[in-house]
Amino acid sequence: MATDPTTTAPATTAEPATASAGPTATTPAASAPTKPSRKKGQSRWLTWGPPLGIAALIIAAAYIANAALGDRSFLLPAPHAVLAKLWDPTTAPDMWTAAWRTTVVSLTGLAIAIAIGVTWAIIMNQTKWMERALFPYAVMLQAIPILAITPLIGFWFGYDFTARVVVCVIIALFPMVSNTLFGLQSVERGMRELFQLQGASRGTVLRKLELPAALPAIFAGMRISAGLSVVGAIVGEFFFQRGTPGLGSLINKYSARLLSEELFASVLVASLLGVAIFLFFGWLGKRAVGKWYDFG
Template structure:
């Protein structure tokens, strides 16, 4: 009898345990609560402004006068496509240049001392001071916008990639030296794979910055196919607040989508063998 109780007890304990919620539930509901609070405060503030509510239109007007408007909605979506194109081209160039820059600095201390200060300087210079010069040199069309995008998105890739390449475990490096592996073999089979987590951190940061760069370049150049920056400038000059907020919301959602997309890609590439809690 006691033997039967001992076998049945674990089954009863398992049945009595509360079911665990899916991981995405605990990830989604906190920001949704904050979002609901922001919308509530926004709505109240818009009501309190009274006649000046055009400065802060009610949240629903972003959809009625913006995204769902038969004229404004397609206009914003077309501009979104142009901004996405510029951002992805700029990000692709920044990835190639940033990783290459970091690899060159890895080869020797003198190279790092010579080149890294210029990466810091590039990060510290206000991009608005460079935008007119970029326009003079490269024109005000697509190439100029892409260059602005690259300059804004470059530094996180350089710094995070270099950090990851230099963070290789010393014992693993010594093992490659004992096997008389060449410099490029060590780079390709040890340092670059070990640097992938840091590279993806820089990539997610640069992905968001590439959106900023595409909008900034478009905002100031206003040549060729209009992007979100051109629309924001036009809406601001005409005091179309609801349409302006709609374009800002679309730009923010684009940045979030790209950030989440690269986060999922990071999990697919390094999530199976890399544990962030041990880093």
């Protein structure tokens, strides 16, 4: 029996349609616009431009205020006179040596505060009753006026390195406790339930789930405590005058002698020290968790 030619027509015409469908399907992917890459110079300007602009405004305001004070210009010396004291051979050696001693005290106190704060938070994270029992004392420690207990610290620990470190720890401890506890408790509920379904022990949950999830909060607490540790070191040196002098001792001496240029220079060094330690822990946080968390 002869084949009807009309029955084979759709089969022959469908083949070109199928062949033409391939290029059509891939056309959107090939023509998809790519995101414009930000230029490297523009990125650097966005990073350093705003703070440098604010610094220029502050310096200009300082010059204007210095000129407006007239005979009382010693109350706010010119910025170039303050910066000159950082390289003056009569003051710079004592200032930079004191800065190094303050750095040692602040880093020692910060390390102790980190160890105590993380341990304290882990203990409170175990059960709710531990958190209710211990967290109020962390708040009380933060609320204690450090100037009121400074004489007691001197009686108990002497008036040298140990007493300064104790003051530094007291001031820098609370951010580590609160941030670490927040990070440990911010784990998603679904992840906790998954570990429970697998029968994971409390130690396994802590090591493999809670601590890794809490790392961004821990490093944020380190950055806050870093600045406070410098403040604590300077406060301790300001009140404990015995032993090797630090920046706090120099600030006390310069203020007593009304040496305004040296006083502003020592305060500037203390501020730069705090910024340097803050930036170091920011860099450390990016190295540790920057691959999977936007650590600013």
